[in-house]
Amino acid sequence: MRMRVVLALLLPVLLLLAVFFVVPIITVLAASFDTSDPQRVAGWAAYWKLASDTYYVRVFIQTFVFAIALTVLTLLFGYPIASFIARTSAVERGIVIFLVIAPLLISMVVRSYGWQLILGNSGLVNTVLAAAGLVPVHFMAGWTAVTIASVHVLLPFAVISIAGVLSSLDRSIEESAAVLGASPVKVFFLVTLPMALNGLVTAATFVFLLAMGSFVTIMMLGGRGTMVVPLLIYQQVTITYDQPFASAMAAVLMVVTLGMLFGQFRLLRKRSV
Template sequence: MSVLRDTGRGYLLSAPALALFFGLLVLPLALTLVLSFNVFDYEVGVKGGEWTLAQYANLVTDAYFYEIFLRTFWISALVTLLCVVIGVPEAYILSRMGTPWRSIFLILILTPLLISVVVRAFGWSLLLGADGLINQAIQALGGRPIKMLYTPFAVILALVHVMLPFMIIPVWTSLQKLDASAEQAALSLGATQAQVMRMVVLPQVMPGVLSGTLIVFGLSASSFAIPGLLGGRRLKMVATVVYDQYLSELNWPMGAAIAVALLLINLLVMLSWNRLVEGRYKKSLGE
């Protein structure tokens, strides 16, 4: 009886969180899924009570959407890779810092998160624009202006800037569990620094790297502000196409279908990556 009573109390205590989870996540997603099957007519709009698979058929057969999804995922993958290359060494250096420098640099890493993504996007547009500071410096040195704004370069650069803290923090958290004496022991037994990093440090930080890559990839693939402001009208990604379908075309079912497809593909990629990395991590530990 006491076990049943404790279980019931646990469900009761979890009820507010479950209600928020259902009301703010599950219900909107379910409504979006239902909307994606509605019939749409440009003369009368969404036809409630009529159902079709036309939106998903368009996604599968139209090469335009293939291009949008391919661009979105290769940009997201490249942003994730750059965040790993930059963020993991930075997290390692941060974990080896002493006080007060560790706190100072940790604050510097987290400070950009306090600034709106839109503000940061406008800041990058001021730097990368045709009359931006970078092109002004190039012209002052006698060079010709370079087109950087409204290119994949601008989107990738800004996304790396925005997403980097989401890579550094999980890796830094994993490194906090690593005993520095393990590295010293490996070095004293004749291992090189490269061997220590590969065989001692890297296996320990893989959970943090996995968490960081999943967060960065998911946020990059669904990012709207950066592609919308720095990619312009020509360099579209999935989130900007969803926006166009909802507010420009007023084709809500098509926008909902694209959003559902993005969610499902994102989940598939992330679950596959999670299984791959976890499998290699367990294999490296000899499990």
């Protein structure tokens, strides 16, 4: 009887995921082998093109380096904010959490648009610079604008997950270390960091996955030089209508991402033993 109840609770979501998640993922793999249109690069030829054409190789590398760089930057900028949340007064904590969460609830498109108004050639920063008699800076269409806006998008996720990790730590251990004469730097590196590491890696994974899949900020603030795989996939589908090749790119992106996740999972396993 109990088995039936458990099954009843789990079945709806399992069925939904099987039909509308697993099958679509398989179809996209199959679609990359759809050679019915001789005009299109499909099948192994598509994968070979991705592996040998220097342009695609460069865009793939660029995508991963950018996602990793964003993850590191976001964690570095976010950690102090999270640790502040963990130790400040209730009122200030409420205000800071509000300011961190509020941008999250406003569309990424809108936030990127806000950055256009700030960093654009006649935007806020350049208006201020011109008023001060300084040379205007060209932020847009390059990595600077894209990085600033992406950190802004990802920071709330990082702060919320790190704050969750920090609030679950046993603070008395840190205090004991301090009482026993460890300097704040030592306490951080030898006590807090090792305790929080698993949670931090989870937060990093979360941020990394979000960074890997989205292209809104890059589409709105980037230029020719800032191409990444998600944007390339989007263009293949909507501009060149090359679904097989786009599917091949999606398959490679997915496999490499899962590979990196698996590596991280193994790393965590080793640490916790």
